[in-house]
Amino acid sequence: PRVEEQFRAIGEPWARTLSGGSTGGWESLAWQVFYPDMFNGVWTFCPDPVDFRYFQLVNIYEDDNAFHPNSTWKTSAVRPWQRGTDDQVRFSQRDASHLESVLGSRGRSGDQMDIFMSVYGPVGDDGYPKLLYDKRTGEIDKSIVEYWRDNYDLRHILARDWETLGPKLVGKLHFFMGDTDTYFLEEATRLMEAFLEQTTDPYYEGSFDWGVRQPHCYSGMPEFPGQTSYQRVLPRMLEHILETAPVGADVTSWR
Structure with a gap:
């Protein structure tokens, strides 16, 4: 208007x-x-x-960790986050997440992943967005996945x-x-x-x-x-x- x-x-x-x-x-x-x-x-x-089955490369419904795919043998932080057109990886999901953690806690970095989580996620008891995953470990919080799906997928x-x-x-x-x-x-x-x-x-x-x-x-x-x-x-x-x-x-x- x-x-x-x-x-x-x-x-x-x-x-x-x-x-x-x-x-x-x-x-x-x-x-x-x-x-x-x-x-x-x-x-x-x-x-x-x-x-959100491809939240970049994370399947928020099936993956347990944002930093690596579900695997019985490979649990190192291998999931890419940014690449060039020659497929050279510039950042991993872990790199980007750790950078945001330095810039601001509780989803306040103002950077891309925190922007997603602030928009798509519910508000926690502390008044801040509930984050999809732990920025340090990559563990996905399955308690909020349904909220993401029903409102923003x-x-x-x-x-x-x-x-x-x-x-x-x-x-x-x-x-x-x-x-x-x-x-x-x-x-x-x-x-x-x-x-x-x-x-x-x-x-x-x-x-x-x-x-x-x-x-x-x-x-x-x-x-x-x-x-x-x-x-x-x-x-x-x-x-x-x-x-x-x-x-x-x-x-x-x-x-």
Whole structure:
């Protein structure tokens, strides 16, 4: 409402679209999913984990420890957290977690994992976010996993509520992801794609744009030198708005 009060805007759901990258990509997708009647489409770039079976590389439902996979013989901190497009690992999950512990306790580092835990997790008795896992040992707190799943695992929410959400989201969900994402976000996006592609009654009618050997923040391949991501998606947004505008809507005076 604030934007539409201050700027020249139509102010109707059919004319509102969303976009964002990385954490903003997750947020824009979440807004579309949580408020399907308020927005008319999302073009999300490299969103943060959209399926917590791949919370980066951690399966919060099955793994016991964030620092290493379940294994009867390998319990060293081997789980990567950041890589280059040549797959060279720059940080491990443990490295990133220990750094955040130095920057601030109780989820107050202001860095990425604490941001996730502050948003997705419940509030503890001490008033601070309950952390998904112990930053020192990596042990996952299974008592809060269900809360994460039911409130913020977007793929789970879509699957659970597709009967009611699906009809409101047809043609509205569009994803861009590099297949060598710096933070391994492509794995969760693949699970989202697998779910959406098998939807029926209705079929989702959205899209996935995969960048081959592209890192984090992939937003589609440039059509000419210097083209920005929004120069690519704004025409698609406009086309979608014109195709879905209600009969009698003003689709000319503002163009």
